Amino acid sequence: MSLKKLFIKHNSDKFRHKYYKVYDLYLEKLKKNKLNVLEIGVADGSSIKAWSDYFINSKIIGIDIKKIDIVKKKLNKKNISIYQGSQSDKDFIWTLTKKYKKFDIIIDDGSHFPEDVIKSFKILFHSLSLNGLYFVEDTQTSYNHYFGGNPFDLKFSRTHANFFKSLTDSLNYQEIANPFYLQSGYDGYIKNISFFNNMIVVQKGLNNIKSNLLLNNSYENRRYKTKINRGGNKFNYFLKYKIFFKLYTLFLFFINFFKKVILFRY
Helix, strand or coil: CCHHHHHHHCCCHHHHCCHHHHHHHHHHHHCCCCCEEEEECCCCCHHHHHHHHHCCCCEEEEEECCCCCCCCCCCCCCCEEEEECCCCCHHHHHHHHHHHCCEEEEEECCCCCHHHHHHHHHHHHHHEEEEEEEEEECHHHHHCHHHCCCCCCCCCCCCHHHHHHHHHHHHCHHHCCCCCCCCCCCCCCEEEEEEECCEEEEEECCCCCCCCCCECCEHHHHHHHHHHHHCCCHHHHHHHHHHHHHHHHHHHHHHHHHHHHHCCCC
8 A cells, every 4th residue: 555545544644744645656565575664753544554554564763852642542563662751851862772673764744843853863864874864853843942943043043954955975985175174964964954844854875975175174285286297397386386275265164164153143
C-alpha cells in the first residue's frame, strides 16, 4: 500500500499536509529494507502505525515527551517500540543510540520549536547511518514567534530554517576561500539538503570532492602551486600569491570579523 493510502487509513495529518509527496521521492525504494526508523513525536500514533505498515521489515522507534498508552493507541505491534523522553534531552537520546546504534531514517515531528529541532539534529546526526535520511516536518514554525520562530528577521534569526540553510555551506566547505576556515562536524558528511514547503530533508553521506580552485581553503596556495608547476619566476609568484594576495585576504578577513562583531552576527 502506498504512503498516501496509509496516511489516509490511519488518519495522519501527513496526508493533509501533502508530506507523502516528499516521502515518496526518498522512501519508495527503501520500503522493503531492514531499517531502524526513528520518529520524534508520537502523539496519537497515526503516523507510527503508517510507518509500521509501510516498512514491514524494519524497526519503528517512536519517542514522545508524554507517556503513551500503546494499548489504547493500538501501537502494541511487533515492529514498534515507544519510549518516553524529550527530543532535546541528550542523555535520553544517547540511551536510544546505545540500544539501536544507528538510525537509517529519522523524522522530526516533535515540538517544532527551533531550539528543540536544532538540538535534536546536533545530537542525532552522529547516529544517522551513512546515506541515512533526516526529515524535519512543519518548518513553518521558524516563521512564527508563538513557536519561538522569528518572522521579523528572516536572514539572521536563530531558527531551524536558518540553521539548515547554513548547513548548505557544508556541501561546499572545500570551496570556501578562507585559509582561517575551521571545519564543522558536518563538513564532508552531508551529501544533499532539500527544502520543500514546510519540510527539510538532509541526506548524510561522504562528500569529499576536492576543490579545483583552492588548496586547503586557500586560493593563493593553489595559484602559487599551479604557477610554479608551469615554470617561471618563482620569486615573483611568491611575492604575488604568498605575500600580496594573502595580505589582501587577511585584510578582508579582519574587515568581515569586525563587521560581524559590530552587527552581533557571530
